[in-house]
Amino acid sequence: xxxxxxxxxxTILLFLGMSLAFLPHALHIRAGFDxxxxxxxxxxxxxxxxxxxxxxxxxxxxxxxxxxGKKNR
Numbered sequence: 001x002x003x004x005x006x007x008x009x010x011t012i013l014l015f016l017g018m019s020l021a022f023l024p025h026a027l028h029i030r031a032g033f034d035x036x037x038x039x040x041x042x043x044x045x046x047x048x049x050x051x052x053x054x055x056x057x058x059x060x061x062x063x064x065x066x067x068x069g070k071k072n073r
Contacts, residue, residue, distance in 0.1 A: 006060040013053030020046025 025039035 003060055006056055010053045010056035010060065013049050013056065015053075017046045017048070017050030017053055021050055022046070 021043050023042075025042065
């Protein structure tokens with residue numbers, strides 16, 4: 001149950017990060033994000049969220065067990 005919750009949180013953060021990082025600045029303002037912030041600020045925030053979401057998904061993935069010498073079955 002906890003693994004599924006981490007997958008959901010990681011996926012949501014990944015989606016939000018990609019949305020912030022790759023949407024044009026006009027869409028950020030239209031979506032209600034801070035209109036005073038620069039586009040670069042939105043991109044950096046999006047990349048940070050993207051990295052956190054990706055780290056959660058990688059941590060929760062069984063692929064890390066290979067690094068520990070365990071085999072996935």
